[in-house]
Structures are given as structure tokens and as C-alpha cells.
Amino acid sequence: MLKDVGDIKFLLPLLLPFLFYPLIAGFVLKYCPKGLREIAFATTNIIIAFALLIATVLVPLGFDPILIKMIVSGMAPIFVIYLLLVGLSYGFLRLSVRGGLYLTAAYFVPLIELVVLKYVPALDKLSKPLLNASATPHLAVIFIGISYVSFRLCYLVQEVQNGIVKMPSVWNYFSFAFYVPTLTVGPISPYAKFASFEAPPDRNLVPVGRSLGRIVVGLWKYIFVSNVLGQLGYTAFFFDGHPHGVLDLLICIFAYSIFLYCNFSGLCDLVIGVSGLLGIQVAENFNQPFAARNFQEFWSRWHMTLSGWIRDMMFTPLLKMLIRAWGPKSANHATAIVIIATFIVIGVWHGAGLNYLLFGISQGVGVAAVHYSTQFMRKRLGKEGFAKYRANRLYYYLGCVGTYLYFSLTLILFANSMGDLQHIGEVLAMR
């Protein structure tokens, strides 16, 4: 991942959000006079978000002064468009209080922006010169964090509508959208938590000691463990030009699932720790996922802010609608259909490739299978029998192992594009 650890410039994408940002934002939040605080905090977030974009693009290219100038001038207009799109979402949020179509539009505008930028290939073609010059594969990359930003902004409509939070000011809206620690890695933390920045830090909720502890744990997981496990990844094994067998594939499969957990949850630990120091609460994203007894429970413990978002915003409303339309007797199958549909959305949310679609389907099939088997077991075993089965430790551990195996195996679709999967198949066949 790092080209040269000795060269601090290559650490910028990590240092910017987790070291420079908290220093500057901490100063702004603490010492800025009340009238300027919101504006200063929003400006800090926007400027450092732009700097993070530039740093991320420059890491593989190098930090040549002429190149920096070129990338900055190329990216700036697109970043302005990004700001305008977020402003548009805010306009619709203000209108949403009128209800009816305005409310529906407020929900969908951030999502439409995401879909257009991420899944319309014509836009990539249109911006080809800039993408080539900056070695950026997709236009959506320049709209840094758009997947998280749009989901957060969509969720905020619901929070305002249901009176969970007050209508945010335009400055606070921009701070929330571009809040740097959560910009590129999430979590999709709700505004209700973020609003804690408005008051002085409540050290009962975000103790300094625990926040520092989270940072240490996060750095250990993200920098040490995930880099070690990264050496056992698909790239290291299957793209070195040598033949490899099934055993190597199995090592990759199991190393990758633990790598992904340490990498992602480590970053989330960093986000939560750094935000805690600033006095800002951020939602938890993981709750010991590998201790889940089945795949349905797994997804309520893994990337929890994404699964919670999709549950509240898509699963529940859609399933309610289907059961109303088809009648209560259809509930069982309607549930399975909506499970698969929601996981397809989760799959393609991660990226535009066919592999992500297949990944989503595989996750949905896993959860739907748990849904049907739970129904079956309840009927078959009866109330007491089912309670006994749930309390049995051996079945619990077997369930954990099975869940972990299924997740690790299906994660191969997440880790590799279709082209890479084909290449892995060819390497296996070389033997």
C-alpha cells in the first residue's frame, strides 16, 4: 500500500483526516467565536475534504509541484460541482417540510445524484482527459465519499421529518456532508449523533481515555494486522505469474475476510476515536461480526450503519408495501424477495461491477436461507424445542463457523473483479 514508508507524503491520506484534521477542527470548535463557529467548521471540512481528494489522487502519481498544480486546477471545478450538488440536496431538504412530492424529492435527490455519478458510464467518457491525466478510473472517485455522503444526506431527511433532529443550518449541513473523518470510509452515522458537535464535548459519552484507546486499537488493526494479512491476499498469490493450487486459494479466502475486518473496523475505530476526542459522536459500525450464529445476525453486526440504513430506508417500507398489497399470507415469501432485493442494492452500492451484483445476491440468498430455515425450525421444534436449540452451545459454535465460512467464501466476489476472477481460474488451471 505504501510506496515508501520513509516518505511522509505517502501517508497523507491517513494523516490528513486523522491527524491534521482533528488538530485544526479541534482548534476551530474550541476557540472560534460563537457567530463564526458554524461557518469556520464547515469551511474546515470542505477545504480538508478537497485536500484529501488531491492527496489521494497524488499518492500513486507522486508529489511533483507541476503535477500538484495541474491536478488541483483540474479537480477544483469538479469539486465545485460536488458542492453545488450537496447544496441542491439541502434545498430539497428545506422544501421537504411541505410534505407530499417535496418530501419524496428530498429523499431521492441525494440518491439520484449518487446513481448518476457512479453508474452512468457516459460521464466517465465525457471526463476522460481529466481521468487519464490523474490516473483516476472513474469520475465518482473525484466526488470523494459520494456513496457515504448521499446515504447520510438521504437519512437526514427522515430524521428531520420525524422530529429526531431540528432542521440543520446550511453550514452545519455542509459540515455533516463533508465531515472529514467519515468522508471516505463511513460509517453512515446519522445527524442525530453528529449534532453533538454543537455543544461542548460531553465526556461521559465520549471519554478521552476510551477515544485514545480506540485510536491505538484502530492503528494496530489498520496498519499492522491488515498489512500483514494483505501479504496473503489475492494480489500477492494469484498475480505473481507463478502457478498456484487450491490450498493457496483457501489461504487467500480466509486471510481476506480477516484482512477486510481488520482494515475496515480498524479505520472505523480511528474515526470513532478521533471524533470522540473532538467531542463528536459517531455510530458504531461493527459488533463482533464473527460471533454471529447465523448469516442474518451477521449482517446486523457487520457494517451496521449500512445494514441499518438499508433496513430503515428500504427493507421495512418495501416489505410493508408488499405485504399490504399481497396480503398477510404472502409475508413469508415477500420477506425473502425483499431480502434479496435489499442485498442487491448493498452489493452494487459497493461498486458498479458485475462481481458486486453477484456478491449482493450471494449475501441475500444467505440471509433468505436463514429466514426460511428459522421459520421451518420454529414450526418443527415448537416453542420449547426452539428455545432449547437456541440455548445449545454446540449449535451456536457450529453456527458461527458456518457463518464465517459462507461469508469468507462469498467474499471472493467482493474482493475480485470479473476479470480478476477469470485470471484466478486460469492460474488454478495451470496446475
Place this chain on the structure above:
Amino acid sequence: MTKQEILAQLQSVFDNVFLDEVVVTEELSANDVEEWDSLSHVSLVLAVEEKFGLRFRVGEVEGTKNLGDLADLILRRQTGS
């Protein structure tokens, strides 16, 4: 309808939706009931809607912290405020 009456009616909804016996209290939340997952949550919301003759908006029930909160919400919606 008072909040206590709403909680009493919620008890009969819970008896229909869940197989296990669940005693409705103001402090009860999804975390306290093993059976109350995102799947049974939908059946529960539909049953509550039917019982009280109302429709919840996106995220409305999910924003409540416990059944006391939910009873308040139902009360608000019934009085139309």
C-alpha cells in the same frame, strides 16, 4: 385514549406477533426481545398500524427508543398533532 390504554393494546398486538411471551413495559425495546429482529419488526409495525388505524412514515417507528416512546407517538398521531 391514555398512554396506559395504548400500552395495554400493544400487549395484545405483541401476543399475536411473537411466539414467546413478551411483557409490554414502557422501557421495553427490540434489544430486550430475541424474536424482535428486522423481519418480525415489519409484522409488528403492520399489526400496530392495523390496531390503531394509522400509517407510520419512513423511519418513524425506528426513531423511537422504547415502547413508551412508541405509545407517545401513537398518541400524537391519534390526536392529529
